[in-house]
Amino acid sequence: MIWQLDIILLLLVVICAAAAITVKNLFSATVLFGAFSFLMCMLWTEMGAVDVAFTEAAVGAGVSTAFFIAAIYQTSRRSKD
Amino acid sequence: MEFIISKYNYWMYIVLMMIGFYAMIAKKNLVKKLLGLNIFQWAIILFYVSIGVKKGGATIPIIAGGHGEMVHAVSAAQYLNPLPHVLMLTAIVVGVSTTGVALALIILIYRRFGTVEEDEILEALK
Amino acid sequence: MKFLALITSLLTGALLMYATIDFPVWGDPDSPASLHVSPRYIEKVMEETSVPNMVTAVLADYRGYDTMFETAVIFSAGIAVVMLIRRPRQ
Amino acid sequence: MDMEIIHSSRPAIAILVSLIAAFLILLTGERARNLREFWTILASVVKFSVVLSMVPFILEGKVIEYNILSISPGLSVQLKVDALGIIFGLTASFLWIITSFYSIGYVRSLKEHAQTRYFVCFAVALSATIGVAFSANMFTTFLFYEIITVCTFPLVAHKETPEAIRGARKYLTYLLGTSIAFQLLAVFMTYHVAGTLDFRYEGLLNGTRGSATDMILIIIFILYMAGITKAAMMPLHGWLPAAMVAPTPVSALLHAVAVVKTGVFVVVKVVLHIFGINLLTQLGLGTALAYFASFTIIVASVIALTQDNLKRRLAYSTISQLSYVILGVALLTPSGITGSIMHITLHAFGKITLFFTAGAIYVATHKTNVSELDGIGRQMPFTMLAFTLGALSMIGIPPLGGFISKWYLSLGAIEAKQLPILIVLAASTILNACYFMPIVYAAFFREPAPDPHHHGNPGKKIHEAPALMVVPLVLTATAALVLFFWPTFFLEIAGIALQNVTGGH
Amino acid sequence: MMTEHLPAIIIVFPLIMAFLINVAGWWSKKPCFYMALLAVTVSFLASLGILNTVLQSGTISYRFGGWEPPWGIEYLIDHLNAFMLVIVSGITLVTVLYSKKSIEQELPQKVPQFYTLFTLLMMGLLGITITGDAFNLYVLLEIASITGYALIGLGDEKAPLASFNYLIIGTIGACFYLLGVGYLYIMTGTLNMADLAQRLPALYSSNAIMAAFAFFMVGIAIKMAFFPLHVWLPDAYSHAPSTVSAYVASTMTKVGAYVMIRIMFTVFEPSFSIQLHPVTAIFGWVAAAAMMYGCILAVAQNDLKRMLCYIIIAEVGYIVLGVSVANRMGFTGAVLHILNDAFMMACLFMVVGAVYYKTGAKTIVDYRGMFRKMPFTSASFAIGALSVIGVPPTCGFFSKWYLVLGAIDARQWFFAAALLLSSLLSAVVFFRILQHMFFVPVESAHKHGNDEAAGLKRDEAPASMLIPIFITVAGILLLGAFSGRIISTVIQFTVPEGF
């Protein structure tokens, strides 16, 4: 485990999370959330939780983002906040 | 100082959790709320995974050479704690399921009210 | 509302931080979590289950009951969504 | 004091009879009205017989007990028939027979709606009244007390006019509200202090004076008195006149016997069996209660004078008369207690007669106000004669039952050396006369007002209510008369009750 | 031979049936109801069996996968678990019986899915009550929640929004619970409740343990709709389909209360939650506020179901109050009230559902003259209402009795007064409705000529609805009479040591 990498990833995760809830376009938010998930996934690999990371890659970054996009596709992509 | 540095992972998870929590309460857009909820859950998962970490040469929780027939003695310090990982696999699944149901509800709400903004829905209800 | 939400989340965060003070150091191999239950999983997994991946072993065997409900959660989410939004066939 | 205890299910049967009847009435419904009425009559007769069958044991000084169920240590639903209970039980169950006949006549001639509901609630109310009479502890008492409140609510609201519903709401607010807020709290505190709720002849709280402060005991007492609103002591009397919107048989039985008498009966129980004569004397609460009751007696009588509606006037008269019972027991002297026990029965006979006549007048002429009753005595001689007897009994004039209780009450006041109370009794007698005698006078000696609808002189013609109504009221009036000459039976039982609480001396 | 496996059967059988119902639904909708009924019946019988075993031989331990406790998942069933199991499965049985007609009318297209989820919901609730593993409880809590969100979302127009809000708040609650588990885990390294209880006392002064306790309490308070975290409940329960509201109203909050008791007194020792950190004292005051708040807002409601929802909030207050006075009487009252309240709420919500099924009535004014139309249903409502008010001899009186005695024993006069006052308020609430139900003002009936013209023709609910209602009514009446026996056989063993 490399603590510098760890900190950088953690910072990126926080930035992605903050960005995901701030942007007004829901598609952007979802993509940022996908990035968030992917960074999480890396973070976990880096922490040695390979199974969790694998699941996260399959679910968080993949299926979950697809669900969000599908739902936004069905509803509206604008957001007031 | 020592004590802040030694637990930086926990501090970051707390920040993350606060972001998610804030989004869940403050945001008016239902999808945003849901994103906040996901961030919140993922923060907790980060916390759990952090519990499992062992410094000092521990490796991923898969026994090296385990496919061979011989079983050699293993000491606990060699491998990471697998239990939090297991718990978090379950938590991720729960998170995805919740997200799925929530998205279905959002679609239903959109069908009825034509919007996913909470204040507009409340307006429409009056 | 936003202000209130901010206060609430900050308070929650503060409580968590306060609690973190008493945590064992991050990654400490001698923390209770590493010493109490998990050593058995690591040390005995091969002789008890012959599965090298401890996560799988714990997931499917030691705590297999949890995993059954995990699957049930997924299943109920699937059924829930079908019930909520799928329009019946004509 | 040792007492022979008999375990028998008779008291439970007495309660169950009318519950079963209620169920049968509900099943029979409107389809077979005669059968339905038959259940009522049958149940009332059976109930009375069962109660009567217990009298010999009581006269031998025995006590009948029956345990229905135990809830926890010190807390059970238990029945116990003693002298005090049997007097009340006898009165209530006997008057139910008469009222049943009268009710049938009343509802049929007025073609009332929802008659099934009416009879069902009536039966349940009676069941609970007997339950109160025979309960062995405060818990059981409270249980039945609440049942009475709830199941008389539909009876009060029976007419379903906005006025009736308003009256019923007031009724319920007073009765349920105070009983939950005050009485229940008092019960809890009693349980907390004494660890049980059983009625004891020497007073349940008698021995607890050391462990509980006087202040707490006084608070409990005040809570009880505020909580037992059914006794209609001022200032919590407002429900009684409001409840007069009920059909007259309801007012007659429930507001002359079942409900209000339950109230005063529970007051008597609390005074004698929860607190006990000794404790109350030590705390000085008896006198306070006596003055409180005196206040009610006088004020209610004065208000009664101003009421024009006959039933309302009777209601205020009831308020004042109920306080006689409380007054008597509050004096804490043997004669006072005897007087108050006797008054429960004697007032019941008198007051039910008066209500019956009010109902009969309403059914026959649709008149409700005192001012309209001029010359009605010629039209309804039996009814008004009965009214006169009832009124005389209320006032307490010798050849009628009311005199006996008043006599004992006065003796009690003298024993207690409370001259002011004696004056109160005298004053209230005069006031009673003032609000009853004008009615009698007007009914018999005034010319009826010319009726715009009927030419000629309809007042001359005898036009009574149906026999099903007149016979009962004549019976009760006669009973009030008879009780003056043969009160020994009741006096004997009252004597046993007195002996119980005073410990034989 | 099967008796020792009852703890597994009670959970797994409905789980398997849930899948079968879903599959069978593809061919025909008819068997779904009967399969669900079978599943629930088996669970109910199993719960009775478990209770019997517990009564005879004390605590049962069942180890899944055969692993000994701190490593595997263990079910540790004591009197409290067994008692709750019987309540939950019993109420489910009644509700399933009731659901047949109402679901056929309200959700004709979704019968198989409904019963699948319903069975899963029951399984989740049973699982929460039976499990002895803190994390397992979380998973089951989520099953119960997710199925709950879906079933509630099926209701009327506003249901999806209500359900979504419930989902957000409920997930916060579940996540807080998960955080609590995590904090306990990081400090002790174990997830098994019994093991936790052994290892925790040494750590009681730690900040982390305190925070964990706080998160547990907040999370559970959200799940059980404890004032002031109840905001999701009135919307969610009042817009749900009638069967669902009858079911969740009578079980979910009660199961939440159970979890609270578990955490407070099993995972932590009573001394922790009473003396070390006097949460019970705080909870007591909040509970008193909850009772007042619930009853007062109930008075203000026009929609009957919504009004009952506020009553639930008050009832939760009762239970918490009983726990928080921290003595034998109060605790007995709380546990007894869990039982009684389940029956009362089931009865009232079922009646509301039955009336809605027959007439579509929702507001209090719609209930005018309901007695003429549906006499048995209305009478049942009256009994349920009297029980909520606490009029003897209904069961509600007896639990209130113990609660007030508990408050008095604890010298908390204010709580005793609050209990009585809220009884009074609920009397106001219910007599307003009863008056509408039982008395039609004469003018309005006469204006329309006769009863039939005024829509007052007798039209009773179908037997499949009436019978469950009658069962709950009988429960209300009998539980009151047998409360002494229930306490002496079961409840007195549930009281934590030191009370």
Place this chain on the structure above:
Amino acid sequence: MIQRTENIIIRTICRILIPAIQLFGLYVIAHGHGSPGGGFQGGCILAASFILMVIALGLEETKRRFTEKLNNIFSSLGVFVYAWTGWMCLLLGANFLDYSVLSAILPADPIKARYLGMFSIEVGVGITVMAVMVSLFIDLVTGGKHGEGL
């Protein structure tokens, strides 16, 4: 998004890619014991292949291969396999999910039987996850017009 695309490149690539993804998914399920992975991850990957199929080939074509009914039955079947494995243990006299007794019906010693038992439940998990994820995706992306065939 869910219409059939006519782009030949995409179609061809998908035709090649989808079986590969599915094979990988099966591998992940089967090899979860020795390396990262297992039923859940493998199920997600399988689901991803179907999602890709929906996106590239359109819903109609996907539904012809993986019908609504089949999907539904699969989602039940997976959990059923899981619960049934546990139930078998129970029927064989051990506690629920105690796979070691499966050695009575499997050609393996108790330790190896645990391995096989775990494999069986991983397969169950995989089936359910795949079916549910696909159905969730289709439902969400079509807004529930699954049955109407768009």
